[in-house]
Amino acid sequence: MKKILVPTDFSAQAENALKVAAQLAKKHDCEIHLLHVLEIPLHEVDALSTYNNLPEAVYFMKLAHKQFLELKSKDYLNDLVLHEHVEFHEIFKGVFHVCKKQDIDLVIMGSNGSTGFKEMLIGSNTEKVVRTSETPVLVIKNEHKNFKVKDFVFASDFKDESKIPYKKALKFAKILGAKIHLLMVNTPTKFVTSTKANNRMKKFAKNFDYDKHTINIFNDLNIEKGIMNFSQSIEAHLIGMSTHGRQGISHFFNGSISEDLVNHAKRPVITFKI
Template sequence: MKKILVPTDFSEEAEHALKVAAQIAKKHGSEIYLLHMLEIPMQETDAVSSHAEIPEVMFFMKMAHQKFEDIMNSDYLNNLTVHEIVKADGSFNGISEICKEHGITMITMGSHGASGFKEMFVGSNAEKAVRNSDVPVLVIKNNHDDFSVDDIVFASDFKNDNKETYLQATEFATAFGAQLHLLMVNTASNFTTTKKANDRINDFIQDYSFKNYTINIYNDESVEKGVLNFSKHIDADLIGISTHGRQGIAHFFNGSISEDLVNHAKRPVITFKI
């Protein structure tokens, strides 16, 4: 979490994400990279890359920098290192390229909640980039005056392709001093006995040193409902899930689970790429 990228369109929801990033940065000595991506037609983007002074582009660039100045004066950013990036990029690779260029270790983004990833606040191009992100993506739904994380639900099928994401989740939990609640949801169409489920989870985690966890088998109508209902039951601070790159959130757990999990969750969600 040493370098946190926060894409923004200067909306209230984006500011919620920035406030959370600021709290994390103060606790962990992180730097913040505040990014605004201009939605510019491809022909104009090409012109920008060749340093032509297009009036419309220059105007929106100037407006973005002015809004950055207002944000930089916010009290919650006092004593933090915040880098300002305005990028005119017509491709969805913009965020991924910035992550590689600056060594970003986490992305924090705002979301409406009801529409979730389909209306992330830097447009559809950023949505595609986030789905392909090689670093964890923290999705913030609401304002958090005190963003503390004590209980994290890590939902998985606990098969081998999720081991890398589990390692990322344990590192995140360790940084926050949080407890991981390992969750496997049982459904009627994909039922596993409690013994087999416990054995699978124990086999999955046996090679890891992380010990601050609980093991939970939860029965529900669907995996999505199970994750949401269990998280509500323990009043979790955060839900952690795995993503499969381009297939995004709709294809974790080796199956096809709706993005409604992220859209309907009322609490923050963090995604880890498999």
């Protein structure tokens, strides 16, 4: 892990994510890329145009640079390599483009979460990034003065399609020195016997060389509650899941457990694209 991207709107929530990024960067010798998104159509921004033709774009670009300077002067960012980026896209497109261009290893975002009609109709910016990002996304809800991950819950159905995201999760766990708790949640509508679940999970784990793991089957009313309740029961520091990146009508009807967790879980959540 060498490059961390932190999208920021210069809010307190975004700074919570930046503080975690700073801790990881200092421990693992990473660069931090800061991204601010201006929702101004790209075709309106022309470097050859005069100031008078683009007063709004120029004003907000100068304001963003000023805010970057103020942010980078924070004591907790001392001695770190920092880069600033301004994109003229929606947030999830801006994140995608910077990740590709800069070869980003991890995105860290702050979030308050969304509920009710706001969640159903427009979703949060963080949720959109989680849905579309090919780079792992770590979502931070609160300030962490000392971000340590000793217990890392990875929830899955442990079928073959989960091997790729779990391989990414293992890479992250090894960097952090974390113990992984493999979790399958049993629900009334998606019931699997303990014997079948155990066999599937043990077979899955044999594909990977990582002894610091446990196998857990947890019963609950639905998968989201099961993940949160199990994580609370062991006082986990991080929840990890894969995401399909569903969009459009398929996403509306099928939903996404990982996106629900991003909105509702109090603990940090990290997602890995299948």
